Amino acid sequence: MAFSDFHTRLAARVGISDDQSAALEHYFDLLSKWNRKINLTALSLDPLADEALDRLFVEPIRAALQLENAGIEWFDLGSGGGSPAIPIKVIRPRMRLTMVESRGRKAAFLAEVARELNLGSTRVENSRFEDLNTEPESVDLITVRAVRTDGRLESACRRLLKPDGRLMLFGPSLSIVPRETLGA
Numbered sequence: 001m002a003f004s005d006f007h008t009r010l011a012a013r014v015g016i017s018d019d020q021s022a023a024l025e026h027y028f029d030l031l032s033k034w035n036r037k038i039n040l041t042a043l044s045l046d047p048l049a050d051e052a053l054d055r056l057f058v059e060p061i062r063a064a065l066q067l068e069n070a071g072i073e074w075f076d077l078g079s080g081g082g083s084p085a086i087p088i089k090v091i092r093p094r095m096r097l098t099m100v101e102s103r104g105r106k107a108a109f110l111a112e113v114a115r116e117l118n119l120g121s122t123r124v125e126n127s128r129f130e131d132l133n134t135e136p137e138s139v140d141l142i143t144v145r146a147v148r149t150d151g152r153l154e155s156a157c158r159r160l161l162k163p164d165g166r167l168m169l170f171g172p173s174l175s176i177v178p179r180e181t182l183g184a
Contacts, residue, residue, distance in 0.1 A: 010053065027082065063084060074095045075160060101124065157182055
């Protein structure tokens with residue numbers, strides 16, 4: 001079987017199944033296509049730079065491998081171009097994902113990716129995370145990348161997360177923050 005350059009480069013960095021790699025390559029193709037029309041990421045996709053491969057795919061996959069593939073309630077805030085949410089969902093399909101994105105065109109992209117990849121238990125909420133009308137303390141996990149870590153984010157996370165919930169912050173390094181350590 002001949003593998004694409006994307007598959008070969010991804011397989012050299014993380015161990016995932018061929019089906020998972022194929023789904024992530026489909027996501028990459030959609031991201032590249034849509035990124036030409038709307039700004040989903042400033043990272044170089046054409047050609048795919050190592051930095052983009054690592055930040056958009058490898059980091060979320062490594063984070064997903066730290067999570068149990070269970071039916072937990074998970075919100076990704078400020079989902080934008082879909083990373084880390086889409087790669088994590090591909091690796092951990094049993095998790096129930098809500099991607100929260102305030103910009104309509106980006107939300108449309110996320111809905112298209114969820115449909116194209118047939119990501120079950122996935123929905124897109126076109127809203128600001130501060131305005132979510134969600135039951136308090138109903139979320140097990142929140143993931144965030146490229147969202148300003150400030151009082152508004154901490155407040156939203158405290159409101160949404162279950163007492164034993166966790167916040168995963170993607171940045172220069174991955175930080176996992178238990179709910180009880182979020183500022184009051």
